[in-house]
Amino acid sequence: MARQSRHRFGRDRVLTALGYALPVLGGVLGVAYVNIRYMDFINPVWAIGGGAILGWIAARTLRRILG
Amino acid sequence: MAALDQTQVKEGVDQETVDAVREVGTYKYGWDTDIEMEYAPKGVGPDIVRLISEKNEEPEWMTEWRLAAFDRWSQIEEPKWAMVNYPEIDFQDQYYYARPKSMEEKPKSLDEVDPKLLATYEKLGIPLKEQMILAGVDGAEEAPAEGRKVAVDAVFDSVSVGTTFQAELKKAGVIFCSISEAIREHPELVRKYLGSVVPVSDNFYATLNSAVFSDGSFVYVPPGVRCPMELSTYFRINAENTGQFERTLIIADKGSYVSYLEGCTAPQRDTAQLHAAVVEIIVEEDAEVKYSTVQNWFPGDENGKGGIYNFVTKRADCRGDRSKVMWTQVETGSAVTWKYPSCILRGNESQGEFYSIAITNNYQQADTGTKMVHLGKNTKSRIVSKGISAGKAQNTYRGLVSMHPKAKDSRNYTQCDSLLIGDKCGAHTVPYIEVKNNSSRVEHEATTSKVDDDQLFxxxxxxxxxxxxVALVVNGFCKDVLQALPMEFAMEAQQLVAISLEGSVG
Incomplete structure (x- = not known):
């Protein structure tokens, strides 16, 4: 019982962290994309914002599926 | 310098050390090679044009092409619109053709090559293995090279001394040779493309070059081939009172890729010398060309005496859809620079990039920039220009961005920064922007600043x-452009930036 609760607690911590980590990762990937495809003249604000929102959606979906 | 000449050198100090000390703070490549030369008579005229053509063993059509160019040149006047001042050039008081006597016939073995010529290349830093190939040694091209390979075409005054790794490039289908060899061996390619990007009557110096060009490089990359190594040409002016007129023709066929590097040096002399070159690049569908230059001609002494007058026409024609061209240049030498590498973005979705650092010190003058001509739909271009002026130098950025009516949804971004070191130098920016459709976007950013005292402190x-x-601050200022250079050149360019500004502070 105690082990199951610890396991659940650990999983909750990971799922909570994903909610923060994936939007940040999305933003970082947005920055990388802007720099690699610099001739596309993408506005960095859109790329970072878009990346962060996609990361947030990904985190939310994961939490739905796993949680 | 004078003080060092007068200083008594202590016993036991070898000559190498004395030379090394003497070279500190001076132009590194200012020495000349004492080699027996063969000259064409002074001046330019139809006879000289025919003589150059004859020396290069050219076919009749090429001689006729040159003569037509000379005819045109004698009718046009030297342009005066650039922001550069120099004494009038006497075009009849210089040699248009000079080659080492030992190069009359291509040497077959290392023993046949003039040792002075070999020593020149060693001093310029071209590896010994490549020297063997430059010397035309049979089988030397098969020798395995360590590390990253760079094929070199070495041009000494008016002749190409040799081209390395030709056999290996041939296996990949790439043709890399001197233009004189290309005219003889691949006339169909030369005839098709020569003058198709920079026409004979393009401008005064290009027309002169068309009439009297002696050598240069030729590159052809067949469809779908990624050139297996970097290609480079090293231009060396050695003879006194001689102009260098080289011609470079690069053709990147469909889906190919090539990176080409260009370096140049000249001896330190009190008299100015002329250099008028033409570079033509043809980029077909989905092909990509990177052209990098580290221009290190002698800039003249601290009083503005001597140096090279550098009048260059460089142009790339992106003919195919999705073709790409990238110009990167580091201009540190020459007394007068007049150079505008351009891109004609003809194919839809084609891209042109231009990265430039122009450093002027003492009495140097540079009027340089680029032209981006957008003709195709969705074409994109990017210009990053960094100008640094020190001493009493004048640095001008002159750029053209032209969006034609059919160039719908095209984009351009221009960043033009100038840095002033001292209070007697000048930085000028002359941007021309023409937009003839309402769906294109053009952005232009420009800054002019002085080296920040806080940063120095x-x-x-x-x-x-x-x-x-100052070198650290300037290298930071130029970072965007230095990053665009191939690794080997980036290191050299970074050092060159620091050396070029020696004596500019204090």
Whole structure:
């Protein structure tokens, strides 16, 4: 019982962290994309914002599926 | 310098050390090679044009092409619109063709090559293995090379001394040779493309070049081939009172890729010398060309005496859809620079990039920039220009961005920064922007600043002397362009930036 609760607690911590980590990762990937495809003249604000929102959606979906 | 000449050298100090000390703070490649030369008579005229053509063993059509160019040149006037001042050039008081006597016939073995010529290349830093190939040694091209390979075409005054790794490139289908060899061996390619990007009557110096060009490089990359190594040409002016007129023709066929590097040096002399070159690049569908230059001609002494007058026409024609061209240049030498590498973005979705650092010190003058001509739909271009002026130098950025009516949804971004070191130099920006459709976007950013005292103070606090601090600040200023250079050139260029500004502070 105690082990199951610890396991659940650990999983909750990971799922909570994903909610923060994936939007940040999305933003970082947005920055990388802007720099690699610099001739596309993408506005960095859109790329970072878009990346962060996609990361947030990904985190939310994961939490739905796993949680 | 004079003080060093007068200083008595202590016993036991070898000549190498004395030379090394003498070279500190001076132009590194200012020495000349004492080699027996063969000259064409002074001046330019139809006879000289025919003589150059004859020396290169050219077919009749090429001679006729040159003569037509000369005819045109004698009718046009030297342009005066650039922001450069120099004494009038007497075009009849210089040699248009000079080659080492030993190069009359291509040497078959290393023993046949003039040792002075070999020593020149060694001093310029071209590896010994490549020297063997430059010397035309049979089988030397098969020798395995360590590390990253760079094929070199070495041009000494009016002749190409040799081209390395030709056999290996041939296996990949790439043709890399001197233009004189290409005219003889691949006339169909030369005839098709020569003058198709920079026409004979393009401008005064291009027309002169068309009439009297002696050598240069030719590159053809067949469809779908990624050139297996970097290609480079090293231009060396050695003979006195001689102009260098080289012609470079690069053709990147469909889906191919090539990176080409260009370096140049000249001896330190009190008299100015003329260099008028033409570079033509043809980029077909989905092909990509990177062209990098580290221009290190002798810039003249601290009083503005001597140096090279550098009048160059460089142009790339992106003919195919999705073709790409990238110009990167580091201009540190020459007394007068007149150079505008351009891109004609003809194919839809084609891209042109231009990255430039122009450093002028003492009495140097540079009028340089680029032209981006957008003709196709969705074409994109990017210009990053960094100009640094020190001493009493004048640096001008002159750029054209033209969006034609059919160039719908095209984009351009221009960043043009100038840095002033001292209070007697000048930086000028002359941007031309023409937009003839309402769906294109053009952005232009420009800044002019002085080296920040706070930054210098911060560096000096950490034990750097003033010159080191300025070099660090300038290298930071040029970072965007240095990053666009191939690795080997980036290191050299970074050092060159620091050397070029020696003596500019204090």
């Amino acid at each position: 911060y560096c000096r606090q950490r034990g750097m002397d003033e010159e080191e601090a």
